[in-house]
Amino acid sequence: DTEVTQTPKHLVMGMTNKKSLKCEQHMGHRAMYWYKQKAKKPPELMFVYSYEKLSINESVPSRFSPECPNSSLLNLHLHALQPEDSALYLCASSQESSLGASSYEQYFGPGTRLTVT
Amino acid sequence: EDQVTQSPEALRLQEGESSSLNCSYTVSGLRGLFWYRQDPGKGPEFLFTLYSAGEEKEKERLKATLTKKESFLHITAPKPEDSATYLCAVLTYNFNKFYFGSGTKLNVKP
Numbered sequence: 001d002t003e004v005t006q007t008p009k010h011l012v013m014g015m016t017n018k019k020s021l022k023c024e025q026h027m028g029h030r031a032m033y034w035y036k037q038k039a040k041k042p043p044e045l046m047f048v049y050s051y052e053k054l055s056i057n058e059s060v061p062s063r064f065s066p067e068c069p070n071s072s073l074l075n076l077h078l079h080a081l082q083p084e085d086s087a088l089y090l091c092a093s094s095q096e097s098s099l100g101a102s103s104y105e106q107y108f109g110p111g112t113r114l115t116v117t
Numbered sequence: 118e119d120q121v122t123q124s125p126e127a128l129r130l131q132e133g134e135s136s137s138l139n140c141s142y143t144v145s146g147l148r149g150l151f152w153y154r155q156d157p158g159k160g161p162e163f164l165f166t167l168y169s170a171g172e173e174k175e176k177e178r179l180k181a182t183l184t185k186k187e188s189f190l191h192i193t194a195p196k197p198e199d200s201a202t203y204l205c206a207v208l209t210y211n212f213n214k215f216y217f218g219s220g221t222k223l224n225v226k227p
Contacts, residue, residue: 006160055213110160
């Protein structure tokens with residue numbers, strides 16, 4: 001099973017709202033990722049968690065706050081977003097992110113379509 | 118500077134008309150090259166991983182190949198259901214993250 005699940009599928013929020021995106025995988029993967037994808041563009045990496053610790057933050061604004069409660073779950077907390085943050089937010093996981101892993105492919109979830117009004 | 122370029126940007130084929138998509142890369146220390154398929158509004162679906170020049174992988178009508186400078190995704194006798202955006206990504210030893218190309222949007226007409 002190579003399934004990554006994300007909830008909700010769609011989210012509309014105002015600029016003053018606080019909301020969270022959730023991601024779950026049960027493949028035993030130890031690396032999890034958040035990407036942002038705008039229309040007709042490739043995914044852009046936001047954050048990487050490796051063994052439940054934040055290992056990469058791609059200079060993402062603080063209105064995006066990631067959290068990895070355990071090895072299967074990844075959250076993205078949203079606060080005071082701007083309309084330009086509207087995008088498809090993708091979660092992915094891989095076996096691990098460090099050198100020496102036996103495989104590196106990332107498996108993506110279906111995404112959350114976020115609209116900021 | 119590490120770079121990944123995909124061509125063409127868009128490709129229209131008739132059903133059964135075979136073709137190839139290109140992913141060229143200039144990176145220092147390739148750890149792996151990955152092909153994904155993405156349908157509109159959905160997450161990328163993993164297709165292949167290639168690790169070394171000369172390696173080939175096949176799945177149904179798709180075949181991926183890798184040289185020291187580029188990868189090709191060959192589509193043999195495509196069907197309309199193969200219509201999607203195909204993304205390639207590279208993983209390097211220097212930076213532990215995927216660099217995605219901008220994708221090729223494939224449209225197969227019946």
